[in-house]
Amino acid sequence: MRKTAEQEGIVISGVGVVSPWGLTHKDLVNAFLYGEKEFTKSRDDSCCEKVENFAAEELIGKNGLRYLNSATRYGIYAALQCLQSANLLNQKEKMGVIIGSHLGHLDMLEKMIGEILTEGSRALSPLSSPNGAPNVIASAIGSRTGGKALNATIHNGFTSGLDALIYGCQMLTDGRADFLLVGGAEGISPYYLQWLKAHGFKHVFEGAGLILVEKSATATARGKLPQSKVVGCYSRPWQGGDSVQQCIIRLLGKTGLQINQLDAVVCAGSFNRKKPEKVALDKLGYMGSRYYCRELIGEGLAVSGLFQIIFGLELLQKGAKLVLVHQYGIPGNCSAIILSQYENKCW
Amino acid sequence: MRVVCTGIGITTSIGAGKDGFWQGVLQHKCGAQPLIRINENNFSKKYAYEISEDFVKEKELGRASALALYTVGEAITDARLISLDNVPLIIGTGLCDFKAYEDSVLTNEYFNCESIATNLNRYLNNTGFSLTISTGCAAGNYAIGYAYDLIKSGQVEVAVAGGSECLANVMFGILDRVNPAEPTCCQPFNAQRKGVLLGEGSAFLILESIDSAKIRKTKIYGEVFGYGLSCDAGHPTAPDKMGLVEAMNKALNDSGCKPEEIDYIAMHGTGTVLNDITETAAVKDVFGSHSYKLATSSIKGMVGHTGGASGAVSTAATFLAMEKEIIPPTIGLTQPDPLCDLDYTPNKCRGHVVNKALINAFGFGGNNCCIVVGRYRG
Numbered sequence: 212m213r214k215t216a217e218q219e220g221i222v223i224s225g226v227g228v229v230s231p232w233g234l235t236h237k238d239l240v241n242a243f244l245y246g247e248k249e250f251t252k253s254r255d256d257s258c259c260e261k262v263e264n265f266a267a268e269e270l271i272g273k274n275g276l277r278y279l280n281s282a283t284r285y286g287i288y289a290a291l292q293c294l295q296s297a298n299l300l301n302q303k304e305k306m307g308v309i310i311g312s313h314l315g316h317l318d319m320l321e322k323m324i325g326e327i328l329t330e331g332s333r334a335l336s337p338l339s340s341p342n343g344a345p346n347v348i349a350s351a352i353g354s355r356t357g358g359k360a361l362n363a364t365i366h367n368g369f370t371s372g373l374d375a376l377i378y379g380c381q382m383l384t385d386g387r388a389d390f391l392l393v394g395g396a397e398g399i400s401p402y403y404l405q406w407l408k409a410h411g412f413k414h415v416f417e418g419a420g421l422i423l424v425e426k427s428a429t430a431t432a433r434g435k436l437p438q439s440k441v442v443g444c445y446s447r448p449w450q451g452g453d454s455v456q457q458c459i460i461r462l463l464g465k466t467g468l469q470i471n472q473l474d475a476v477v478c479a480g481s482f483n484r485k486k487p488e489k490v491a492l493d494k495l496g497y498m499g500s501r502y503y504c505r506e507l508i509g510e511g512l513a514v515s516g517l518f519q520i521i522f523g524l525e526l527l528q529k530g531a532k533l534v535l536v537h538q539y540g541i542p543g544n545c546s547a548i549i550l551s552q553y554e555n556k557c558w
Numbered sequence: 559m560r561v562v563c564t565g566i567g568i569t570t571s572i573g574a575g576k577d578g579f580w581q582g583v584l585q586h587k588c589g590a591q592p593l594i595r596i597n598e599n600n601f602s603k604k605y606a607y608e609i610s611e612d613f614v615k616e617k618e619l620g621r622a623s624a625l626a627l628y629t630v631g632e633a634i635t636d637a638r639l640i641s642l643d644n645v646p647l648i649i650g651t652g653l654c655d656f657k658a659y660e661d662s663v664l665t666n667e668y669f670n671c672e673s674i675a676t677n678l679n680r681y682l683n684n685t686g687f688s689l690t691i692s693t694g695c696a697a698g699n700y701a702i703g704y705a706y707d708l709i710k711s712g713q714v715e716v717a718v719a720g721g722s723e724c725l726a727n728v729m730f731g732i733l734d735r736v737n738p739a740e741p742t743c744c745q746p747f748n749a750q751r752k753g754v755l756l757g758e759g760s761a762f763l764i765l766e767s768i769d770s771a772k773i774r775k776t777k778i779y780g781e782v783f784g785y786g787l788s789c790d791a792g793h794p795t796a797p798d799k800m801g802l803v804e805a806m807n808k809a810l811n812d813s814g815c816k817p818e819e820i821d822y823i824a825m826h827g828t829g830t831v832l833n834d835i836t837e838t839a840a841v842k843d844v845f846g847s848h849s850y851k852l853a854t855s856s857i858k859g860m861v862g863h864t865g866g867a868s869g870a871v872s873t874a875a876t877f878l879a880m881e882k883e884i885i886p887p888t889i890g891l892t893q894p895d896p897l898c899d900l901d902y903t904p905n906k907c908r909g910h911v912v913n914k915a916l917i918n919a920f921g922f923g924g925n926n927c928c929i930v931v932g933r934y935r936g
Contacts, residue, residue, distance in 0.1 A: 212559050213711040307789065317659070317671070323728050324660050331600045332734035340732045341794045341922060345654060345692040350923025353791045359801070362789035362925050363700060366654055366673050366692040374689055378704065385707050387787055402663055403671075446687045448679040542676050544688060 216380035216444065217465060222437035222553060224430050225297025225423030226521055227289035227394070231260035231416050232508075234270075234288070239420075239518055240525045242508050258408050259399045260416035260509060271355070278339035281398035282315030283351045285419035290352045290392050297423035298435055299390060303357035307388035309379045310349040310364055311371030311395045311513040318400040319343045348396050360388035365513075369479070369540030370446065371395060372420065372516030373548060377444045379424055389429050394421030395513030407510075411482050414509035420517030437553045438524050442466050442533065446546040449539055456491035458545035459537065466549055470495045473549070474531035477519045479538040480505030488537060500526075504538075520548065527552050561709045562934050563779040564771050565637025565764030567629040567720075568874045570861040571607040571757055575632055580878055582860065583886045584907060589861055590743040590755060595657070601730050605742045607757030607862025608725060615681075620655025622760075623677040626722035629760040630678060633718065637764035638776055642684035648705045648719040649674045649690045650697030652866030652921070656726035674722060686714060694921025695826070695863070697721055698761070698870030699929050703785040705765045706929075715770040720762030720874070721867030729756060729865070736795055737830065744863065745890035746827035746856040747834050747898040754828045757862020761874035768934075779877040783914070783930040784813030790924025796832055797920050802840035805926035806916065810844070813930035815914060817845045820852055820930070822885060822910070824872040824917040825902070827856020828863050831895075837918065838898045853910055855903040859889040869919030873929060876915045880933055885910045 228235060232242040262285060267276055270288045279287070290308070294300060323343045326334040341347065346364040353362040361382060365375040372395030379393040396419035399407070407415050430437045443466035447458055463470060478488040480503030492501060504510075504519050511518060516538045523534040527550060537547040569575060571589025572582030582589070589607040598604045613624035626649060639645070651674055659671045673690035687708075691700045698721025705719035733754060741752035771778055786808025790801035810817060826837055842849045857875055864871050879885050884907050891904040914932035 213707070215711050215713055303791065307787075313671075313673075320656070320659070320728055321663055323731060324663055327600050327727050327731045328664070332602065332731040335731050335735045337735040340735050343728045343732060344652065344694060344922055346652075346694050346921070346923050346925065347794075349693075350794060350925070353789050353923065354794070357791050359789050359791050359804070361787035362693065362791070362923060364692045366651075366690045367688075368673050368676050371673075377687070378689065378691075381704065381707050381711070382787075384711070447685055448676075448688050450679070450683070450685070540676070542672060542680060544676075 214384050216384045219384040220427035221380050221383055221424055221441040222427045222430050223422050223424055223439045224435050224437040225293040227292030227296065227421040228521060229262055229285040229289045230418040231262050236521050239521055243522045258414055259404050262418050278342055279351060280319050280342060281417065282312060282396040283348045286310060286348045286352050286396035287355050289394060289419040289421040290356055293392055293421045293423050294356060299423060302390055304359050305389035306358035307361035308349050308353045308358045308392045309375045310352065311367065311375035312348055312397055313366065313368055313371050313512045314400060314403050315348050315396050315398055316343060316345050317403055318398055321400055321402050352392065358392065368543035369512050370516060370538050370544045370546040371513035373538050373546040374446055374544060376548060377446055377546065380441060380444055383424060383426055390423060390425045392421055393424055394419060395517045397512050397514050412510050413482050416509045416511045418511060418514050420514050420521055422520060439527050439550045440553050442549040442551045444548045446544045449541050449543050449545055454545050455487045455539060456494055458547050459491060459495060462547045462549060470497050473499055473533050473535050475500040475526045476535045477502045477523050479515060523550050559710050559712060560768040561706050561765055561782045562768055562771050563763050563782065563877050564766045564776045565633040566779060566874050566877060567632030567636060568761040568871060569609060569625065569629050570759040570871060571609050572860050574611060586887055586889050586906065587860055588743055588889060589757065596725055596727060596730055602734050602738055602740050603730065605755060606725055607755060609758045619677045620658035621724040622651060622655050622722045623674045625724060625760040626674050627678055627681055630718055630762045633762040633764050639764060642682055644686045644714055645684050646686035646705060646708055646714055646717045647675050647678060647684050647688040648701040648717060650701035650721035650866045650870060651690060651692055652694050652697055652723055653726050653729055654692060656728060657724060660727050693925045694923050695865055695868055696919040696921035696925040696927040697866035698868060699919040699927035702763060702870060702873055702929060703927060706782050706785060709765055709767050716764065716766045718762055719765055721870035722760035723865035723867040724758045725756055743890060744829040744858045746829040746858055746888050747895055747902050748891050749893045749895045751829045753830050754863045757864045759861055759864030759867045759871045761867060761870040763874060778934045780880050780931050781934040783815060783932055785809050785927060785929040786812055788926045792924055795922050797836045798924060799836050799840050801924055801926050802837060802920060803843045805928045806840065806844045809916060809928035809930050815930050818848045819914050820916050822852060822912045822915040823854040824876050824915060825854050825856040826918040826920045827858055829858060834895060835897045838900055841900065849900060853885055853901050853903055855886055855888045857886050869917060869927060873917045873931065876917055876931060880912045883909060883911050
């Protein structure tokens with residue numbers, strides 16, 4: 212029987228971030244910890260935090276730039292950062308890309324629909340129109356980084372980013388790649404923003420968050436000290452009631468851990484009075500630190516999960532030994548990952 | 559841990575359900591017809607392989623999700639599965655419910671663009687990991703491959719995996735700009751072919767560990783031996799022969815299968831000059847002289863290019879072909895392209911015992927996934 216990801220030993224050895232609060236992981240962490248983002252001062256009352264000062268041409272080059280939408284540009288830059296952070300530059304044959312995105316291509320879709328209906332398909336640019344496909348972000352990152360092992364897009368709602376990591380852990384375990392750029396990328400389209408506002412999402416953001424994951428043995432072999440180890444992961448559909456609690460219980464069971472062995476839990480949070488994660492953690496008797504992403508920095512869909520992981524890495528750096536990251540969507544999945552310090556801390 | 563297929567659900571433009579589909583194959587039906595749900599005035603292409611039926615839950619879910627629900631239901635019934643507790647639901651799709659989203663943008667009535675897996679969860683009450691993989695035309699095979707991995711590693715005993723695809727204006731537009739020709743049907747490997755024509759379709763498999771299948775004493779269609787992934791990491795739409803070769807070789811390695819053990823290849827065979835020639839050349843690279851001994855075919859002449867579902871549709875069709883000992887044909891192959899000189903089972907079904915088969919799926923963005931399946935020998 213083949214191994215599971217928990218048995219194999221998967222580690223995180225690189226990070227890349229593009230966020231409305233800056234283009235480094237430190238900027239993101241500061242937003243989480245110190246409230247760099249002030250909710251009440253939304254810049255144009257749109258409730259959407261846009262990435263600003265993103266000089267795409269300088270950051271990712273001119274080649275094909277005009278045909279790439281925001282999420283793809285963010286994803287590419289985050290991927291390049293991630294590879295640099297992981298000291299991984301020449302492993303194209305063994306590297307793959309898995310990107311979670313719920314909305315990342317929709318701005319292109321809306322534009323193309325308008326063009327088709329007013330002028331017919333001839334109005335579409337043959338060079339930009341392939342970017343209307345949902346897998347454009349992962350494909351563009353694959354082209355830019357040269358990753359040939361595999362290329363996948365996860366379209367799974369709010370948990371697309373975490374679910375991309377869960378899928379990626381299995382791909383690594385089964386040897387379908389030695390290195391994986393895994394993450395989330397979103398660009399909030401005007402049409403979808405209307406819906407988000409109408410459904411009580413007070414604050415959303417766009418951006419990209421990527422991590423480099425590999426087997427522990429691979430990192431050791433190339434002399435790279437990882438930032439963290441993936442202890443375990445689990446996901447199940449949201450089915451109301453105690454779904455969050457069941458998800459956490461199952462993950463703890465898989466990993467042989469008890470709830471109060473966790474030093475911190477980084478949750479998705481909630482914009483309304485129903486706080487299923489708080490309820491679940493209270494019922495489980497959890498006494499450690501809790502962080503709620505939506506209440507700290509807002510909702511970023513697929514990107515949220517990765518930003519939560521990156522914040523979790525910071526907590527491990529600062530002394531936490533075990534951190535649980537949880538995200539959910541209603542409807543959607545409850546997805547959770549436990550991270551631990553690697554044997555030696557490093558950044 | 560051996561992984562077997564114990565249930566099949568499939569619906570395409572040539573027939574609804576597994577039996578309807580296979581009847582369509584035996585009759586060499588072509589599902590192409592003038593556009594029904596897409597306004598032809600906006601496009602150069604006026605034909606598609608649409609499924610005539612409406613699905614009851616379409617208005618709530620989106621057509622691709624409704625089609626998936628229908629087909630998953632058939633597969634579950636076929637496998638006599640009673641419970642979906644801890645059963646993953648892995649779905650491949652290229653466009654998700656794009657059409658419903660397009661319509662909502664136009665009417666300004668909001669349609670929640672949830673993933674297909676999320677939509678199905680509401681009806682299926684499954685508690686296993688649910689995932690929608692949106693990796694272009696290889697998505698269905700990616701989904702089946704992941705389900706195979708989950709069972710092989712012992713994490714689950716049973717999984718539901720496949721793909722679903724329906725038409726959308728945007729994809730029609732993309733194909734119009736990539737190829738302005740006006741085909742009325744798909745003609746893979748034919749010298750006069752005019753390119754790909756989109757189709758609607760859905761196929762789902764119930765994959766199961768052999769231990770679970772034996773305990774349940776359920777029918778076994780065949781075994782999944784392994785699969786291979788690769789990415790061209792190059793052109794967004796044109797296939798790269800080396801990427802295709804890589805995926806096929808990885809599939810053979812993963813399954814422990816030698817090239818000469820393969821009897822049949824379900825070709826991706828889209829009916830474009832680029833794909834047909836590149837795929838043929840890749841098969842020759844991998845199989846050498848054996849490539850002229852094995853049978854191949856592409857069912858896209860009958861069912862069209864079902865996008866992200868195409869790999870799953872081909873895999874389901876291959877399991878049925880193994881069961882019935884009949885290979886589906888490549889219809890419309892009246893004058894083979896000189897550069898496409900393999901045995902594509904032209905125009906008519908052929909009686910043939912398939913022991914091991916390779917199923918190819920190659921998508922935009924250079925995403926490639928090939929699966930090896932075969933007869934189950936206990």
